[in-house]
Amino acid sequence: MSRDPRCQFGLRLSEMRKSRGWSQERLAEKSGLARSYVGGVERGQRNIALLNICKLADALELPPSVLLALSSVEASNKAA
Numbered sequence: 001m002s003r004d005p006r007c008q009f010g011l012r013l014s015e016m017r018k019s020r021g022w023s024q025e026r027l028a029e030k031s032g033l034a035r036s037y038v039g040g041v042e043r044g045q046r047n048i049a050l051l052n053i054c055k056l057a058d059a060l061e062l063p064p065s066v067l068l069a070l071s072s073v074e075a076s077n078k079a080a
Contacts, residue, residue: 007044008070009053014042016060016067030059 002008017027024042028035032055040046041056057064
């Protein structure tokens with residue numbers, strides 16, 4: 001797994017989105033962000049701003065800290 005926090009954040013976001021059965025398009029619509037932007041974030045290609053982290057967290061009805069729990073993403077991948 002990449003140690004790049006952008007990749008770790010993207011994986012965490014993807015896991016939270018998929019756990020709800022949502023497409024990237026649905027998350028984008030609920031957060032007010034472009035679907036291509038959400039895809040770029042999930043792929044670790046975007047250095048996401050705090051404001052957009054909060055928008056995504058609000059859309060997922062989570063505190064932003066859940067999306068920023070990057071160490072748990074790394075631990076869950078090691079267990080797999």
